[in-house]
Amino acid sequence: MFIVDRKSAESKSFDKPGTYSVEVSSVEPSLTPKGDSIVKLVFRAADGSVASDNILNRDTTWWRVNQLLSACPNVQIADGEQLDFSKREIFNDFLAKFKGQSLDIKLEEETYMKDGEAKKTLRVRRFQKSAVAPF
Numbered sequence: 001m002f003i004v005d006r007k008s009a010e011s012k013s014f015d016k017p018g019t020y021s022v023e024v025s026s027v028e029p030s031l032t033p034k035g036d037s038i039v040k041l042v043f044r045a046a047d048g049s050v051a052s053d054n055i056l057n058r059d060t061t062w063w064r065v066n067q068l069l070s071a072c073p074n075v076q077i078a079d080g081e082q083l084d085f086s087k088r089e090i091f092n093d094f095l096a097k098f099k100g101q102s103l104d105i106k107l108e109e110e111t112y113m114k115d116g117e118a119k120k121t122l123r124v125r126r127f128q129k130s131a132v133a134p135f
Helices: 064-072 089-097
Strands: 018-031 037-046 049-056 102-113 117-128
Touching: 018 089, 018 117, 037 089, 049 064, 049 102, 049 117, 064 102, 064 117
Parallel strands: none
Antiparallel strands: 018 037, 018 102, 037 049, 102 117
16 A cells, blocks of 8 residues: 655755664665665664765675664674575565665765766765664
8 A cells, every 4th residue: 555655755865974773664676787786775864864886796895785684683683694695586675675774874975976977966975874763
């Protein structure tokens, strides 16, 4: 059933670099143009500020999955457990467990070029255990 929730549609960007307490508001699996599995995590702060981060399903980026797991102690996965992330469904289902979890994210400013012009954006650089109680 559809649930009317105007607050979930309101969003604004974070104003500046820093560490922010957030909740994982959505987990959106998709594919890259090359066919690799990727999951977009959307983070929302209590004031409505929103940031997102993509986690690519590659062994070279799985350290980020461990960092996210460490930042969300309510997601119960035993150390040493092995998960076959070569199966897209397992990767997607695993990251879906983080929806609704509270954590802190560290945002850093990054400069990039677009249409010959230097632009700035805030990127998620670190996941950390929340320093405050969940909201």
